[in-house]
Amino acid sequence: MRAVDAIMECLKAEGVEHVFGIPxxxxxxxxxxxxxxxxxxxxxxxxxxxxxxxxGYAKASGRVGVAxxxxxxxxxxxxxxxxxxMMDSVPTVFLTGQVRTDLLGxxxxxxxxxxxxxxxxxKHSLMIQDPRDIPRAIHEAFHIARTGRPGPVLVDIxxxxxxxxxxxxxxxxVQLPGYQPTTEGNVKQIRxxxxxxxxxxxxxxxxxxxxxxxxxxKDLTELALSxxxxxxxxxxxxxxxxxxxxxxxxxxxxxGTRAANYAMDEADLIVAIxxxxxxxxxxxxxxxxxxxxxxxxxxxxxxxxxxxxAHIPIVGDAKQILPKxxxxxxxxxxxxxxxxxxxxxxxxxxxxxxxxxxxxxDSEIKPQRMIEAMWxxxxxxxxxxxxxxxxQMWAAQYYHFPRPRRWINSGGLGTMGFGLPSALGAxxxxxxxxxxxxxxxxxxxMTCQELATCVTENIPVKxxxxxxxxxxxxRQWQELFWDxxxxxxxxxxxxxxxKLAEAFGATGMxxxxxxxxxxxxxxxxxTDGVVLVDVRVTKEExxxxxxxxxxxxxxxxx
Amino acid sequence: MGEPGTKEVLxxxxxxxxxxxxxxxxxxxxxLVENKxxxxxxxxxxxxxRGFNIDTLAVGPTDDPTLSRVTLTVDGALHPIxxxxxxxxxxxxxxxxxxxxxxxxxxRELALFKVSADADTxxxxxxxxxIFRGKVIDVSKKSMTIEITGTDDKIEAFERMIRPFGLxxxxxxGEIAISRGRSAT
Numbered sequence: 001m002r003a004v005d006a007i008m009e010c011l012k013a014e015g016v017e018h019v020f021g022i023p024x025x026x027x028x029x030x031x032x033x034x035x036x037x038x039x040x041x042x043x044x045x046x047x048x049x050x051x052x053x054x055x056g057y058a059k060a061s062g063r064v065g066v067a068x069x070x071x072x073x074x075x076x077x078x079x080x081x082x083x084x085x086m087m088d089s090v091p092t093v094f095l096t097g098q099v100r101t102d103l104l105g106x107x108x109x110x111x112x113x114x115x116x117x118x119x120x121x122x123k124h125s126l127m128i129q130d131p132r133d134i135p136r137a138i139h140e141a142f143h144i145a146r147t148g149r150p151g152p153v154l155v156d157i158x159x160x161x162x163x164x165x166x167x168x169x170x171x172x173x174v175q176l177p178g179y180q181p182t183t184e185g186n187v188k189q190i191r192x193x194x195x196x197x198x199x200x201x202x203x204x205x206x207x208x209x210x211x212x213x214x215x216x217x218k219d220l221t222e223l224a225l226s227x228x229x230x231x232x233x234x235x236x237x238x239x240x241x242x243x244x245x246x247x248x249x250x251x252x253x254x255x256g257t258r259a260a261n262y263a264m265d266e267a268d269l270i271v272a273i274x275x276x277x278x279x280x281x282x283x284x285x286x287x288x289x290x291x292x293x294x295x296x297x298x299x300x301x302x303x304x305x306x307x308x309x310a311h312i313p314i315v316g317d318a319k320q321i322l323p324k325x326x327x328x329x330x331x332x333x334x335x336x337x338x339x340x341x342x343x344x345x346x347x348x349x350x351x352x353x354x355x356x357x358x359x360x361x362d363s364e365i366k367p368q369r370m371i372e373a374m375w376x377x378x379x380x381x382x383x384x385x386x387x388x389x390x391x392q393m394w395a396a397q398y399y400h401f402p403r404p405r406r407w408i409n410s411g412g413l414g415t416m417g418f419g420l421p422s423a424l425g426a427x428x429x430x431x432x433x434x435x436x437x438x439x440x441x442x443x444x445x446m447t448c449q450e451l452a453t454c455v456t457e458n459i460p461v462k463x464x465x466x467x468x469x470x471x472x473x474x475r476q477w478q479e480l481f482w483d484x485x486x487x488x489x490x491x492x493x494x495x496x497x498x499k500l501a502e503a504f505g506a507t508g509m510x511x512x513x514x515x516x517x518x519x520x521x522x523x524x525x526x527t528d529g530v531v532l533v534d535v536r537v538t539k540e541e542x543x544x545x546x547x548x549x550x551x552x553x554x555x556x557x558x
Numbered sequence: 559m560g561e562p563g564t565k566e567v568l569x570x571x572x573x574x575x576x577x578x579x580x581x582x583x584x585x586x587x588x589x590l591v592e593n594k595x596x597x598x599x600x601x602x603x604x605x606x607x608r609g610f611n612i613d614t615l616a617v618g619p620t621d622d623p624t625l626s627r628v629t630l631t632v633d634g635a636l637h638p639i640x641x642x643x644x645x646x647x648x649x650x651x652x653x654x655x656x657x658x659x660x661x662x663x664x665x666r667e668l669a670l671f672k673v674s675a676d677a678d679t680x681x682x683x684x685x686x687x688x689i690f691r692g693k694v695i696d697v698s699k700k701s702m703t704i705e706i707t708g709t710d711d712k713i714e715a716f717e718r719m720i721r722p723f724g725l726x727x728x729x730x731x732g733e734i735a736i737s738r739g740r741s742a743t
Contacts, residue, residue, distance in 0.1 A: 115596065116596075116599065119596070119599060119600055119603055120603050120607060123650075124649075124650040125596075127595065127596065129595070144650060176650060177592070177653050178591075178592060178649070178650050178651050178652050178653040179650045300648070301644060301647065302641070302644035302645050302647065302648055306641060306644075
């Protein structure tokens with residue numbers, strides 16, 4: 001059969017039901033094979049949108065997201081989503097067309113060395129040189145993308161090779177001598193960790209996106225409940241532990257709660273699970289958690305002791321390690337009253353420094369109020385995707401995620417424009433769930449063309465636009481740290497979002513008053529099809545609390 | 559450091575101090591890789607991303623035709639090494655890495671020296687070549703080409719001896735190394 005037909009067989013063998021992409025010259029054969037392959041293709045309007053949609057699909061479902069693009073500009077447009085997937089460990093496979101082999105290296109029309117360009121930002125990549133290698137390459141790509149620490153894999157396929165007539169045999173096991181992720185976790189280390197937990201007086205569990213990726217949130221909860229361990233999550237880990245919960249102390253880091261950050265600061269033992277001590281978590285590294293010993297559980301050995309030296313490193317899959325750790329800990333039958341003093345201290349912070357904002361006395365909509373209204377309107381049950389900026393942080397603070405895979409955002413790379421395309425991907429993966437894109441006005445304009453995809457492909461996402469007319473987070477930094485010199489952050493009055501939504505064939509709505517929020521959001525959620533709600537919020541509200549960059553938890557302001 | 563929130567202009571000493579741990583010794587990394595296109599680019603890219611300068615690099619086939627051996631040296635006084643070896647392990651085509659300490663391996667390098675030498679000086683150059691157990695592999699009326707094998711110290715010592723005669727050109731392969739004793743590197 002043609003190599004492209006073999007690709008379709010491989011995709012189906014990998015359980016792929018949906019792919020996102022845009023056709024072009026170099027992947028014409030692939031699209032010909034897609035025509036009647038029985039895999040649904042969602043025709044996006046920009047390859048970046050297709051890439052983020054694949055990410056949203058993967059994050060919502062836990063399955064591998066797939067995006068297709070042609071050579072040259074099609075492929076280069078994928079670079080941002082590929083990098084995003086690398087930073088946030090999203091299992092994704094990107095299939096790019098390439099110019100014919102006789103044109104390679106000649107600056108042929110729409111030729112770009114995408115294999116070379118993406119090398120620093122992929123988990124792995126394969127450039128096809130022999131059409132007989134294509135099926136194996138596709139299976140390897142899926143295997144690498146979804147196992148170990150998940151990530152993006154690129155397969156670049158020259159157009160002529162994709163038309164070759166090859167023998168296709170169904171997949172056998174993938175064997176890669178240089179790729180054997182450790183999953184089980186060293187038993188002795190796990191025992192040591194249990195003992196350290198038993199001896200800790202001021203322990204904190206610090207969980208990251210790895211817990212979500214490993215589908216280990218139940219196991220995390222069991223560990224936390226095996227005693228009264230306080231739990232904080234990173235931005236990527238939200239939903240990994242059910243919020244609200246009496247042992248939940250909120251998100252940590254730059255815009256985390258004071259309780260979480262102060263607890264990290266005073267902890268004597270920190271259990272990091274699938275988290276990587278990013279600079280948005282640690283602040284000033286030299287003053288980060290100065291009294292603590294660290295247990296670091298991660299599937300990626302390169303993360304252990306990268307930023308903070310681990311006293312008890314455990315390499316492996318959280319899903320496998322956490323139940324063992326819980327069992328070992330329970331066997332020690334520790335007296336949990338030893339944590340009474342610690343909880344008194346934490347409750348003290350929680351009472352003294354709750355998340356709070358001054359609501360307006362008139363009809364003005366405070367952005368925090370908007371998130372609360374969104375939580376109420378969706379019953380806390382929606383899949384929420386977000387762009388990057390103030391609205392993202394407010395959502396992380398005020399939308400309490402009860403379950404994993406409900407909060408989809410761009411954490412590591414911080415990609416503005418991520419929200420809408422990832423929402424469409426999430427909706428394709430989870431058609432029965434409410435999928436809400438919480439957008440920022442600076443972000444949404446970057447990928448708003450995907451409204452056309454949503455409308456045309458009948459993917460009814462609801463976009464709640466937090467519109468403050470600014471690149472809000474940059475404006476906040478300029479206000480706080482750069483003497484209010486507002487340099488290029490005003491978004492002006494363009495576009496008219498309601499008209500824009502209507503032009504795309506979606507329903508446009510606008511909410512400008514606080515008392516319209518609840519009904520307006522309810523109406524939006526109940527309206528069929530794609531809806532964009534332009535919510536006008538306070539223009540110059542700052543996101544607090546905040547650890548100013550490069551400072552320590554103790555220096556939190558606001 | 560380098561945060562947009564810090565308005566102060568950064569001084570260069572602080573910038574330099576922000577690097578990681580330095581071991582202060584030369585590292586010979588022996589890396590067993592799958593013999594596939596692009597592997598060397600990936601390895602080199604990991605070093606380049608962290609601003610490392612690779613001092614020497616040698617690549618060649620092994621006893622297994624599907625595998626190649628990359629031997630490279632970096633200066634641990636200039637570069638923190640542990641992060642890069644961990645990242646190298648993550649490359650799918652990298653099978654094994656050893657950071658060989660000076661006591662646990664034997665290392666050799668081959669160098670070719672083209673030296674000015676006429677009838678008056680030829681004898682002296684040959685004497686040095688003998689002392690260093692080198693070989694004369696080409697000769698003309700005004701020059702000689704000498705092959706020297708050994709550790710980098712020995713090659714550098716020979717270079718110092720020969721330079722006064724007029725060193726026209728020197729070419730070095732970069733070190734290759736193998737672990738001492740019975741077990742494979």
